[in-house]
Amino acid sequence: MKIFPSLISKEYEVRVYSPLHIGAGIVVNSYPDEDIKMLEEMAGKVRRHIIEMIYGAGSGHPGGSLSATDVLVALYFMEMNHKADDPKWEDRDRFVLSKGHAAPTLYACLAESGYFPVDELKTIRKIGSRLQGHPDMRKTPGVEASTGSEGQGLSMGIGMALAAKLDRKKYRTYVMLGDGENNCGQIWEAAMSASQFKIDNLVAIIDRNKLQLDGPTEKIMSLEPLGDKWKAFGWNVIEIEGHNFREILAAFKKAKETKGHPSVIIANTIKGKGVSFMEGAVGFHGKSPSKDEYEKAMKELGGD
Amino acid sequence: MKIFPSLISKEYEVRVYSPLHIGAGIVVNSYPDEDIKMLEEMAGKVRRHIIEMIYGAGSGHPGGSLSATDVLVALYFMEMNHKADDPKWEDRDRFVLSKGHAAPTLYACLAESGYFPVDELKTIRKIGSRLQGHPDMRKTPGVEASTGSEGQGLSMGIGMALAAKLDRKKYRTYVMLGDGENNCGQIWEAAMSASQFKIDNLVAIIDRNKLQLDGPTEKIMSLEPLGDKWKAFGWNVIEIEGHNFREILAAFKKAKETKGHPSVIIANTIKGKGVSFMEGAVGFHGKSPSKDEYEKAMKELGGD
Amino acid sequence: MKKWELKNQRDAFGEALVELGEQRSDIVVASADLSCSVKTGVFAEHFPERHFNFGIAEQNMISACAGFAAAGKTAFASTFAIFVTGRVYDQIRQSVAYPKLDVKIVATHAGITVGGDGATHQMIEDLALMRVLPNMTVIVPADAPETKRAVMAAAEFKGPVYIRLGRANIPVCTDIPECQDFEIGKASIMREGADITLVGTGIMVAKCLEAAEDLKKHKIDAKVINMSTIKPMDEKTLIKAARETGGMVTAEEHNVMVGMGSAVAMTLVENFHVPMKRVGIRDSFGESGTSDELMEKYGLTVDHIVDAAHDVMKRRGR
């Protein structure tokens, strides 16, 4: 499903850093401003859903949900082939939200794509709901993997991507990781094997918001030089600004062009993006806003 | 304990590759040939013990035991401060054999150091023995950590090295890893944290024998560029020929001089080293030799 | 119904850690990017140099604690129950339990009372995992004060200990003389009774006490046992109670397949078999919801205990 099909064949321009590529660095393309604006509007809508969901549930993870929003909007409304009216369509691209605590972002994208009524979003975390606190592939249409325990999604993506190759299918698999999640050893097991198996139909996206639960990643468990780590594990590394749709889309394109290696997109983001007092605030990793905060957040996000 | 104390203050010469060091590359020193020869003779003795133990037990891991021999001999008979008559001496250097299946090498070094009678070596893997199939710190004097499930020893070493710092003790911690063991995610969790905690009293040694259980590492789960991986994880990387005592000792020295970073020594070795038909033979990863093979091996190793 | 005072087990844990830190310089504490939630952060504030945050790398944390212990420290490792048991079972087994090292694993956010986070965060199997491990001692304090006593006792004890705590504020029920001297391996009788024994652990102890009140109305006089050590189990107290009351109900916020109740069942069949019934989660994962909704849905209320007791009485023809 391409919500904004007009974008597909357009050119766009962006700087991409891709160590495995000779001559990589600049991709010249351009998207019409008005189409990018449509994506941006969708992102605003998704962010408002996130705040409403978490406020309504009284718990959840706003920070990492907001930082991941633009990448997910780009995936669901532009990059991925998928059909809301046929969630199990065999040829659909797969998305695994390895950082499962950003479930609100995923649910908002799925609802806005038409997998279930937007109205159902408010049932998140409530008993009996199809929208669990962390993604549940058995309960929610459109959710491809059950996640929540960090570190496992990239491996799942590897299984899916290898299955695509076995079945000679064209679908691609996208996995979003938290940056803190890069602490998990299993990520590096997966990284090593994806390169070993030459899984070039797999794209990992790191939501590089520089915060994990207890504080800044570079203070808790330093990740830098992060790109060098992935490169040394055999990946094609693309580094972008993760709130810029032109860069996000360029990165997906670059990844698609890369053969023989898996690609990782390091998306530099801001935790809590879009809500001033949540931006870069470690306290909003896993806390629901108060009533005042809720109202202020909605206003900033252009809600009424 | 320095079995060959005459070596301690001598100069030696060797090429060392150490990416984190400015000006690294060459360390000029030299050891008297006759002292190196004594280490070589001890290595021969240890290798003969290994073959006898595994043949006597009818099971065990000759390949990785033989490749690790020279590094362990250098540690136990030259590099480490330890006392066989006081195994719990507080200031002793620690050694963790993370690749626990090379237990025979460790046991031979401990016995030859005097921790227990050399004669006891033949009880390995027998019921009631203090010498278990994999190292058991509760049963065997001199064994610092219980290992066997790969991937855990570096983390243990981190705890020991941090404890030394807390206690303001000078002892150093050495951990030997298999190269295949680098597949384990926990190794990379440990690698990341050792660098985060700036544990410069910790040295990891990778027995880079290019084989894991199912075949060549580069075929099963490719590790290269291995040095780049460790460097990207914040380690001081030293690459040496792991059967050359001059290089081994120079590497330990180089590691000791490195402040603020943990050091990893990639010791390029030959699996099965010293027994022609075991060298590079994947079949001898975990198989005891037949009677004929045993006799041939002992002969090649200078046994009678 | 008695109005309980509510307190948080995690706070009690944090408090105990600080006291221990003051008393003993050989105490070190390890976290895994959840130091605020599990209250090791409180220790970190007081003793920053003895607190180590391993990030989201629980395996490394556990084996590193084994290294600490091998070097003479008493190490506390703490994070959510879901991440400090199954995620690291092999590390606990090989690095800690097998060499009997002095590592204390304190799991918070155990059980379905975790609430909204859902099944992926609701650990209902940890007692099985820790019980089956040779050399492991397993403690489930009934409330906040007992948590503090248990943590202090665990620090005193030489060897691996697992302590299970919840997330929520829970009733204080151990403010009675019988519970003041916490002894590992010793169950406490919270209420005497002659007709049936209710054995609770953790959050379910207070519920057993409430159930006993309820049963009194039906002229059933229930003994209540707080089984705060799951392993080693206080078989003596159990067998005595079985003899005296002739029937037993167990209650735990855990999968009944292999939890405290199954340990009780084994003790009974091999020693003095009486009819019993287990209250607990019947072999299914949890889900999102409020604590109370989930306790109701998964069969963990006072009423469930009362019903189970009636059931056992009926099987005995009474």
Place this chain on the structure above:
Amino acid sequence: MKKWELKNQRDAFGEALVELGEQRSDIVVASADLSCSVKTGVFAEHFPERHFNFGIAEQNMISACAGFAAAGKTAFASTFAIFVTGRVYDQIRQSVAYPKLDVKIVATHAGITVGGDGATHQMIEDLALMRVLPNMTVIVPADAPETKRAVMAAAEFKGPVYIRLGRANIPVCTDIPECQDFEIGKASIMREGADITLVGTGIMVAKCLEAAEDLKKHKIDAKVINMSTIKPMDEKTLIKAARETGGMVTAEEHNVMVGMGSAVAMTLVENFHVPMKRVGIRDSFGESGTSDELMEKYGLTVDHIVDAAHDVMKRRGR
């Protein structure tokens, strides 16, 4: 004593995999640097493109198999029991069991019969770990032929399955009509008897049969049940046997704290309680030694079963 034919369960597993590979193109197989030992290598020879060796990275292997299953494959993941249960418990839980994905975990080298490698390689807790997992089916075939039948049945079955195999060559005891139609969840009665029931699983089934012969000499007529599915447990057959014989002995190469015997105990106390005794490893790690020495030392011989049976008979006053 009957002279048993000895066969290897791993060979049977390899054979079954190749047959499955031929029958079904949706079968994929994953190894973790032990493909030769666990016989997935045989499948790899026939179907190299459908075999994936994940190296010494068991966690990645399990979650990747979940990904395979999510994409429509039936995935077999196999390595030593010690590395494919505790090492990856959280991965099995979250990636496989919770979403009920079609992943079959085949563990070889379970138990102390592993021998020389010692405690670190002797998995005696896996049945507890797998039993306590909701949605998991747990199978312990008694010998090589039953292994093949179990693997074929597991492939047919939709959802997560755990199969436990040993290392050694073991007696073929299921070459009887009662065992030919392997059905998951169905125990088979290997021998009728009126005085006591011996329930064995895995390698202990043949020993129960031998024990029954021995008991005959003492005029005790023992029924023998092969409990090849540990979960779901065939409670009907168990309860019926308890009613008919009034006493029970269980035997397993596993920690008795939380194994097959404890599952049987629970069924009994909650349904029809009879005296019972569990034969198994009494909550300690193993060690290096030969299989036979270890079976003797850790209480897993025919004599141990016979003694337990006498014990139960005595408790019943017979």
